[in-house]
Structure formats: structure tokens, C-alpha cells
Amino acid sequence: MVTVEVDPARVESRLLSGDLACPSCPSGVLGGWGHARPRRIVGAPGPIRPRRSRCRGCAATHVLLPVVLLLRRAYLGELIYEALQSAAAGSGHRSIGAALGVPATTVRGWIRVLASRAGAVRNHFLTIAVATGVEVHVPKATGSRCGDALAAIGAAHSAVGSRFGADSVGAVTAAGVSVALSGGRLLAPGWPAGCALADPTPVASACAG
Ligand SMILES: [Zn+2]
Numbered sequence: 001m002v003t004v005e006v007d008p009a010r011v012e013s014r015l016l017s018g019d020l021a022c023p024s025c026p027s028g029v030l031g032g033w034g035h036a037r038p039r040r041i042v043g044a045p046g047p048i049r050p051r052r053s054r055c056r057g058c059a060a061t062h063v064l065l066p067v068v069l070l071l072r073r074a075y076l077g078e079l080i081y082e083a084l085q086s087a088a089a090g091s092g093h094r095s096i097g098a099a100l101g102v103p104a105t106t107v108r109g110w111i112r113v114l115a116s117r118a119g120a121v122r123n124h125f126l127t128i129a130v131a132t133g134v135e136v137h138v139p140k141a142t143g144s145r146c147g148d149a150l151a152a153i154g155a156a157h158s159a160v161g162s163r164f165g166a167d168s169v170g171a172v173t174a175a176g177v178s179v180a181l182s183g184g185r186l187l188a189p190g191w192p193a194g195c196a197l198a199d200p201t202p203v204a205s206a207c208a209g
Pocket of ligand 1: 029
């Protein structure tokens with residue numbers, strides 16, 4: 001999955017200038033190739049219609065996922081991230097759902113997925129933080145699996161900012177970093193590679209406190 005900035009004009013300009021590399025082959029660049037179907041996303045002002053692209057080398061097509069969206073989730077990444085932060089801070093899925101206007105079962109699903117892969121997510125983002133950052137502070141264990149994963153995402157966010165400067169990162173938030181550096185797969189099946197999908201750990205002990 002290729003993630004891109006939200007601004008359609010910048011995406012078009014990068015497609016035209018051959019600035020987007022093909023993830024399927026070593027030297028291909030992506031050009032415009034119509035649009036994907038529109039998606040209704042809770043938290044967005046209107047339907048989002050991602051651009052499609054096609055490699056000029058290997059002819060593979062790729063949807064360009066805006067950095068505000070997670071794969072196969074009908075909610076803005078920022079909203080999901082906020083819910084996960086509340087869970088890491090000890091809130092339950094019912095109160096989070098009520099506060100954000102999201103069904104409690106949906107919130108519980110997000111929390112369960114992140115908790116089940118928290119260790120792998122932490123490793124993934126800390127590896128990026130260490131590889132990217134000028135001076136990286138590895139966050140201490142928080143006592144919460146979701147909290148540990150989010151702390152690592154926060155470290156990657158800071159590292160990207162320190163390496164490339166706040167201007168180049170622009171207004172990219174920690175939530176945006178969680179989308180971009182997971183290729184939109186933060187909560188998608190099979191990511192990161194090798195992580196267990198089913199985890200018997202109860203959500204309460206996984207995320208609370
Ligand atoms: Zn290609």
C-alpha cells in the first residue's frame with residue numbers, strides 16, 4: 001500500500017514528476033491511473049476518493065491511500081488514534097465510544113487489534129525511530145500494551161521531525177505517522193509480518209493502566 005499526503009494537488013504534482021516509487025519493482029515510478037471508489041469516512045467532511053496509480057515499469061496498479069486513512073477502516077486515522085490513546089490512558093471502550101460518538105464494539109475492536117500486536121508494533125516503530133532520528137529517546141515501558149505501542153509511534157514521530165525538520169513533516173501528526181509508516185496497515189490483518197492475530201489477553205488487562 002502506498003500512502004500519500006492529503007492534498008490532491010501535491011499528489012498530482014508528484015505523479016507528474018515521477019516522484020512516487022513503485023513498491024512492486026525496484027526502479028519503477030507511478031503515474032496517474034484514475035481513481036479508486038469513493039469511501040465514506042466517519043470524521044471526514046465528505047466521501048474520500050483515493051487516486052489510483054500505475055507503474056510505468058511493471059504496470060502494477062496501486063491505490064494511493066491518503067495518510068489520514070487506515071486500510072479497511074471507515075473512520076479517520078486521527079479518530080482511531082485518539083480512541084487508542086484514551087485506552088492507553090486507562091479509559092474503557094464504552095466511555096471512549098460515548099465520548100467520540102463511535103459504537104463501543106468498534107472501539108473495542110481497535111483496542112483488541114492493537115493490544116494483540118503491541119510488541120510487534122513497538123519494535124517496528126522503534127526501529128524506524130532509531131534509524132531515522134538524530135537523537136532518539138527510547139520510551140520507557142508504560143505498563144500498558146497499547147501505551148507501549150503508542151509511545152513507540154510517538155518516538156518515530158519525533159524522530160522524523162528531528163531528522164527532516166518540522167517544516168518537511170508539515171502538519172503530520174503522530175496519527176499520520178502511524179498510518180504512513182505502517183502503509184495504512186496499523187490495524188490491518190497480517191501486519192507487522194509474523195505478529196499473532198489472535199491473542200487471548202483480555203482487553204482490560206491489556207490496555208488499562
Ligand atoms: Zn513497478
